[in-house]
Amino acid sequence: MPKRTDRIGGVSTSIKTPEDMLSFFSFKGIEYGHYVDDSKGLEHLIHSTEAFMDLADMLNMNYFDMSLNVRLSVCFGSRGRGNALGHYEADTKAINFTKHKGCLGILAHEYFHAIDNYLFDFSHSYKNGQMGYVTDIKNIGLSLSLEVVEAIQDLRSSILSGNGYESVNIEPSKQVRSASRYTCVLLINMLRET
Incomplete structure (x- = not known):
């Protein structure tokens, strides 16, 4: 370092x-x-x-x-x-x-954790009162589209396989933009550190 x-x-x-x-x-x-x-x-x-x-x-x-x-x-x-x-x-x-x-x-590494947590909260419309991370997959709320959930599952698989350079891309839909301007695209493309 x-x-x-x-x-x-x-x-x-x-x-x-x-x-x-x-x-x-x-x-x-x-x-x-x-x-x-x-x-x-x-x-x-x-x-x-x-x-x-x-x-x-x-x-x-x-x-x-x-x-x-x-x-x-x-x-x-x-x-x-x-x-x-x-x-x-x-x-x-x-x-x-x-x-x-x-x-x-x-x-970038710590910001990835913030986005991961933000998307978990967003998936529950900020109302479930639990702390979590969307990449944990379990307990993802209903406010994320299937496209976004599948992209997150692909991201998680890439992280767990150790291939930190694989790219998972989705088109930023209206819903993704509403989740604080491309935060899901940001989440998917920040696959550099685990």
């Missing part, structure tokens, strides 16, 4: 404060840990903003859709777990980047 990441290319950002990032992406919240000093906080803010922008550009999503309908929060060094670089919390809908290693290119 590199000691730091250096970004080459991409859209430049003028975001310099948590408030800027919050309004730019429409996140539900942004949180810093007690031990994150100002310089480390700014480093996290800038790197994660650039990463979210790059991911949105690659996925052809609007920046404000990255919040998954204002359900996603971003945390920096406030919810760390051991040696992890970061993690996603389904109960709070938050991605946490650890204080020292959270800037090392983990956003």
Whole structure:
């Protein structure tokens, strides 16, 4: 793992404060840990903003859709777990980047977990009160079309077979777009990490 990441290319950002990032992406919240000093906080803010922008550009999503309908929060060094670089919390809908290693290119992986959880909630019209992930297949709600469910089953099979480079494509239907602009297509195409 590199000691730091250096970004080459991409859209430049003028975001310099948590408030800027919050309004730019429409996140539900942004949180810093007690031990994150100002310089480390700014480093996290800038790197994660650039990463979210790059991911949105690659996925052809609007920046404000990255919040998954204002359900996603971003945390920096406030919810760390051991040696992890970061993690996603389904109960709070938050991605946490650890204080020292959270800037090392983990956003796409953790964002995949957020989308997986978001689609589970969407499949139940946000009403079943359970936590889950749509790729677990069990307990998928009725609000996803058969086309989307079959694509998710194909994705799960590809993940479990270990072939992380297989591509499963579906056309973004009206329903898929309503699930926060192509989040299902994003889910299917983010088959890079398990």
